[in-house]
Amino acid sequence: MVLLESLENSEEQLANDLRSVIITRSKEGATVDEIIDDYYEINGTHLLNLFHTRSALTRFLVDWAGAWCSMEGSNGVILWYCHTPKTNHIVETIQTQPSSVRAKNYREYMPRTFPGEGAPNDSQTGQEPLPKSSEKQVMWRTPVRYNRRRVLRKERRRKSYSAARKYAKKYWGLPTADELDVKYGPSFHNHQLMGDDFFLSIAKWDLGFSFKRGHKIAMSGLCISGLTLCEAAKRVKFARYIAPNVLVNVGTVDLLHGRQMTNLIDDFNSLLARFRERYVEPIITTLAPIANAVACSSMHERLLKFNEYIRCICPRYIDLWKYFVHPDNSIRFECYQQEPRHVTGSNRPHVFWNLLGRQNLLHELGNEVADPICSAPVQTNV
Numbered sequence: 258m259v260l261l262e263s264l265e266n267s268e269e270q271l272a273n274d275l276r277s278v279i280i281t282r283s284k285e286g287a288t289v290d291e292i293i294d295d296y297y298e299i300n301g302t303h304l305l306n307l308f309h310t311r312s313a314l315t316r317f318l319v320d321w322a323g324a325w326c327s328m329e330g331s332n333g334v335i336l337w338y339c340h341t342p343k344t345n346h347i348v349e350t351i352q353t354q355p356s357s358v359r360a361k362n363y364r365e366y367m368p369r370t371f372p373g374e375g376a377p378n379d380s381q382t383g384q385e386p387l388p389k390s391s392e393k394q395v396m397w398r399t400p401v402r403y404n405r406r407r408v409l410r411k412e413r414r415r416k417s418y419s420a421a422r423k424y425a426k427k428y429w430g431l432p433t434a435d436e437l438d439v440k441y442g443p444s445f446h447n448h449q450l451m452g453d454d455f456f457l458s459i460a461k462w463d464l465g466f467s468f469k470r471g472h473k474i475a476m477s478g479l480c481i482s483g484l485t486l487c488e489a490a491k492r493v494k495f496a497r498y499i500a501p502n503v504l505v506n507v508g509t510v511d512l513l514h515g516r517q518m519t520n521l522i523d524d525f526n527s528l529l530a531r532f533r534e535r536y537v538e539p540i541i542t543t544l545a546p547i548a549n550a551v552a553c554s555s556m557h558e559r560l561l562k563f564n565e566y567i568r569c570i571c572p573r574y575i576d577l578w579k580y581f582v583h584p585d586n587s588i589r590f591e592c593y594q595q596e597p598r599h600v601t602g603s604n605r606p607h608v609f610w611n612l613l614g615r616q617n618l619l620h621e622l623g624n625e626v627a628d629p630i631c632s633a634p635v636q637t638n639v
Contacts, residue, residue, distance in 0.1 A: 271307075274300060279324055289315060442466060442478010445619070446626050448540065449500035451479035451489060453510050454600045454607055455545070463615050474602045479503075483602020485510050486524035493531040503532070503539040504622070506577065508563060509547060513605040518559050522566060529571075540626075542577040543567050548593040548608035575625045580618055581610075592617060 278295045279287050287295070289311055293304045308314040318324050443450040443460035450456050457480040460466040466477045475482040479492060489507045493499060507528070511521055532539045543564040550556045567574055581589050592614030597606035610618065 275318075276324070289318075292318075442476075443480055444478075444500070445504060446623060447500070448502045448504045448626060449479065450504050451484075451492075451539075452504075452506035453480075453484040454482050454602070455509065455610060456480045456504075456506050457482055458609055459615050459619065462612075463619060475600070481602060482600045483510055485514075486521065486528055490524065490528040490531045493528065493535065499532070499535045499537050501537060503537060504542065504575075504626075505539045506542045506544070508544050509607075510603055510605070512544070512547060512556055512560055512563070513550065513603065513607075515556070518562060521559070521563055525563075525566070538573055540573045540575060541567050541571045542575045545577055545581040545610070546588045548588060548590065549597045549606065575622065577618065580621050581614065589614075 274296065275292065278292055278299065281295070293314070297303050304314055305311070308317065318326070443456070443464055443466045445464065450460060454475075457475060457477060460477045460480050461468065468475050468477050479489075479496065481488070481492070484492075484507055486507055489505070505528075508521065508525070511524070516524075529539070544560055547556065547560065564576075564578055568576070581592055583589060592610055594609050594611045597608045599606050
């Protein structure tokens with residue numbers, strides 16, 4: 258038995274802790290790696306800091322009367338079991354329960370190497386040879402990384418993400434970060450912009466993006482003159498690329514054209530559905546007041562209801578409305594141009610945001626976009 262000198266007086270406590278770890282897996286059995294991981298999760302101590310090598314830990318388990326092992330199937334995987342007369346009732350209870358999510362098949366995480374199948378010898382790995390026993394068969398193991406299950410899970414996620422990116426690049430033309438701006442239109446702090454003429458004016462005058470040539474309707478990426486909710490849903494469905502983060506401001510054109518509230522809701526829900534089919538949860542902005550429609554009480558009422566609907570059902574939204582009204586909800590006309598203008602995508606004139614309005618909006622959008630980043634929990638490597 259190989260133990261650190263400092264652990265000689267605590268061997269009994271160590272045995273009790275190991276017994277508890279193995280008993281929790283009595284239904285499925287436990288591999289050496291699972292024992293190491295479970296012990297670390299429960300006690301915060303890595304067993305290889307105590308035993309130095311897996312062969313030393315395995316020798317301890319072989320010689321310890323409180324546990325035994327068995328071969329599983331034709332692959333010769335060692336499974337360890339443990340119980341005493343005092344814990345029989347616990348083991349029986351565990352064995353009658355369905356397998357937990359945590360006790361997944363270890364083959365998902367533990368690819369095995371066997372002697373004679375290309376595995377390195379003990380001199381290469383620094384492991385001591387395991388004791389030979391006619392009663393207990395022990396499998397030779399190569400050293401694995403600290404907390405290997407977590408590492409292998411991350412590796413599988415990385416490979417899955419890489420495969421998804423290759424698929425997206427093949428079918429959707431996944432761009433690089435630079436191509437997102439050059440080929441696919443406006444973005445703001447790595448957030449793709451989607452909107453009608455209001456976002457289109459910001460893209461051109463404040464962010465420096467140009468319009469696509471050869472189109473009668475002015476457009477830059479997903480910012481399109483006269484863009485309606487229905488058209489936006491179609492664009493999302495067939496766009497070659499949708500960024501993981503998208504800022505969406507659509508619906509003003511629908512209101513200017515007198516769409517009924519039920520139509521607004523149906524088209525808006527369709528837009529969200531198309532985004533989610535692309536595995537994206539967009540950031541929806543509420544609509545700003547329509548400066549040239551103040552006298553139309555019915556349109557203003559639908560605007561208020563539509564904004565409230567956005568606040569209620571969207572997991573991610575930015576309340577753009579509040580940046581264009583005073584505390585009493587009266588419109589800040591100083592943020593709008595003085596004259597309405599005709600646009601290429603609609604026969605209804607628009608009163609656009611002026612420089613003050615656009616700059617104020619970009620300032621507040623920058624703060625809103627940064628808030629989730631600043632409030633995210635800091636992850637540390639254990």
